[in-house]
Amino acid sequence: MGHREDCPVSISGLHKRFGSLEVLKGIDLEVRRGEVVVIMGPSGSGKTTLIRCINFLEEPDAGCVRVCGVEIPCGGKTKRPARTRQIREIRTRAAMVFQHFNLFPHMTALGNVIEGPISVRGMPKAEALALGERLLARVGLADKRDQYPSRLSGGQKQRVAIARALAMEPEVVLFDEPTSSLDPELHEEVLQTMRALAGDGMTMIVVTHEVRFAYDVADRVVFMAGGVILEEGPPAEFFGNPRHARVRSFLRLVDGGEVDADTVANGALWAVGSAGFSEGSPV
Amino acid sequence: MIAVDLLTRAFPLLVDALAMTIFLGVTSFLIGSAIGMVVALARLFGGPVLRAVAVTYVSILRGTPLLIQLLLVYFGLPQFGILLRPVPAAIIALSLHAGAYLAENFRAGILAVDKGQWEAAYSLGMPFAKAFRRVAFPQAARVAIPPVGSRFIALIKDTSLASVVTVVELTAVAESIGSSTFRYLEMFAIVAMIYWVINSLLSLGQEVLERRLARAY
Ligand SMILES: Nc1ncnc2c1ncn2[C@@H]1O[C@H](COP(=O)(O)OP(=O)(O)OP(=O)(O)O)[C@@H](O)[C@H]1O
Ligand SMILES: [Mg+2]
Numbered sequence: 001m002g003h004r005e006d007c008p009v010s011i012s013g014l015h016k017r018f019g020s021l022e023v024l025k026g027i028d029l030e031v032r033r034g035e036v037v038v039i040m041g042p043s044g045s046g047k048t049t050l051i052r053c054i055n056f057l058e059e060p061d062a063g064c065v066r067v068c069g070v071e072i073p074c075g076g077k078t079k080r081p082a083r084t085r086q087i088r089e090i091r092t093r094a095a096m097v098f099q100h101f102n103l104f105p106h107m108t109a110l111g112n113v114i115e116g117p118i119s120v121r122g123m124p125k126a127e128a129l130a131l132g133e134r135l136l137a138r139v140g141l142a143d144k145r146d147q148y149p150s151r152l153s154g155g156q157k158q159r160v161a162i163a164r165a166l167a168m169e170p171e172v173v174l175f176d177e178p179t180s181s182l183d184p185e186l187h188e189e190v191l192q193t194m195r196a197l198a199g200d201g202m203t204m205i206v207v208t209h210e211v212r213f214a215y216d217v218a219d220r221v222v223f224m225a226g227g228v229i230l231e232e233g234p235p236a237e238f239f240g241n242p243r244h245a246r247v248r249s250f251l252r253l254v255d256g257g258e259v260d261a262d263t264v265a266n267g268a269l270w271a272v273g274s275a276g277f278s279e280g281s282p283v
Numbered sequence: 284m285i286a287v288d289l290l291t292r293a294f295p296l297l298v299d300a301l302a303m304t305i306f307l308g309v310t311s312f313l314i315g316s317a318i319g320m321v322v323a324l325a326r327l328f329g330g331p332v333l334r335a336v337a338v339t340y341v342s343i344l345r346g347t348p349l350l351i352q353l354l355l356v357y358f359g360l361p362q363f364g365i366l367l368r369p370v371p372a373a374i375i376a377l378s379l380h381a382g383a384y385l386a387e388n389f390r391a392g393i394l395a396v397d398k399g400q401w402e403a404a405y406s407l408g409m410p411f412a413k414a415f416r417r418v419a420f421p422q423a424a425r426v427a428i429p430p431v432g433s434r435f436i437a438l439i440k441d442t443s444l445a446s447v448v449t450v451v452e453l454t455a456v457a458e459s460i461g462s463s464t465f466r467y468l469e470m471f472a473i474v475a476m477i478y479w480v481i482n483s484l485l486s487l488g489q490e491v492l493e494r495r496l497a498r499a500y
Contacts, residue, residue, distance in 0.1 A: 057402055084410075092408035102403035105500050106421045116407035119417055148500050168407060 319385025
């Protein structure tokens with residue numbers, strides 16, 4: 001892929017259904033290089049499905065996804081080898097950090113990080129080890145390199161998972177609720193790592209309900225409801241003056257009180273899971 | 284002990300017979316494992332035709348007696364012009380039989396691997412074969428080792444049926460010495476003891492292996 005472009009991720013007209021349940025009903029989203037986009041929305045609104053469609057862990061039914069010039073027209077679900085290769089190409093450019101870490105339990109922290117470089121990118125072992133140690137140091141876990149995941153705390157696991165994603169030297173990192181399976185006191189170490197990553201100019205798409213993180217770090221907040229993007233905007237605008245009643249009531253539930261720009265600016269820390277506010281039945 | 288004189292006389296024969304029993308067991312286990320892995324993968328990841336073939340294979344081989352399978356291979360196949368000598372016939376029957384059980388053990392092991400592990404492997408850009416080899420298989424193996432170990436032990440015992448098609452293994456030797464000396468009780472007791480010792484050692488090995496694997500994480 002010769003030319004660099006401004007738009008690492010471009011999604012248009014994306015539809016996805018599970019049986020009779022239409023989960024994504026036409027999503028258009030462009031993410032520019034270096035941009036941090038936070039996706040919020042009630043449980044079941046399709047946030048996870050959307051970011052899984054970007055790296056084809058879910059196959060979209062219609063629409064198209066382009067990641068760094070690799071474009072895959074959807075709808076035709078033929079398993080042609082060329083298409084499979086394109087999907088793998090996209091996956092190496094759009095790395096993923098999962099809600100439940102999904103570290104490989106039979107590999108050490110360092111082993112997890114160097115697995116992709118060695119077995120997918122074909123990097124020589126010595127080079128991969130150096131890269132792996134550098135990345136573990138970057139997430140503050142240089143001393144845990146030889147530990148198996150079972151010996152790490154949740155926050156440490158997630159930071160190793162972030163290092164593993166970075167080891168692919170991706171163009172964009174996709175995060176699906178990276179803190180929501182952690183105890184509250186462990187959120188901050190993961191968020192700090194993500195802040196640093198954003199500070200280094202990484203393109204990030206982050207599903208999260210960490211309002212403070214969104215406010216500080218996001219360039220844009222996208223609100224999904226019922227399989228569509230209901231509202232999007234810069235965080236100050238999104239949190240300070242949401243247009244839709246739907247968004248206002250969601251933010252009230254997230255906050256547990258009235259939301260206004262002052263509270264946000266004063267740094268009230270809201271971090272909630274999405275448990276309390278499910279969509280109605282979205283059909 | 285009453286059996287001492289008998290044992291000294293039978294000893295050379297028993298050593299050869301033991302070697303044959305172990306040879307049958309190990310060979311059938313290796314071939315059966317290969318069959319089992321192919322069948323498990325076909326059943327889990329194959330298209331509808333492959334899946335149906337795999338399901339039918341497992342169902343038939345687990346649903347019929349091993350003795351019948353052995354007799355079919357040794358006495359039945361010649362009707363199609365396929366004449367097998369006793370040892371290959373026994374190995375074929377034992378492998379096919381063990382393969383069906385091992386397929387189920389492997390399948391359960393692979394199914395026990397968390398879906399998130401596959402997704403993490405795929406999200407790194409691994410193709411299926413690599414995701415299986417590097418990520419799923421090592422985790423599936425841990426789960427499968429206890430039942431696979433038990434299957435190996437069962438297979439060692441199953442080799443005694445090979446005596447029916449004239450393979451000279453432990454059971455056949457016990458029977459022939461027993462009939463020539465009329466000391467069936469001692470001979471079968473001796474041979475039973477040998478099976479028991481082999482399988483106890485195997486269980487021990489299995490335990491050590493399990494403990495080693497448990498420590499690795
Ligand atoms: N593999 C699947 N099969 C069937 N239905 C699914 C599948 N994955 C998701 N769904 C359904 O699709 C809808 C959207 O799911 P999704 O996980 O994308 O929501 P979400 O916005 O991430 O919610 P949450 O905040 O709870 O994580 C839900 O109703 C869910 O039950
Ligand atoms: Mg989700």
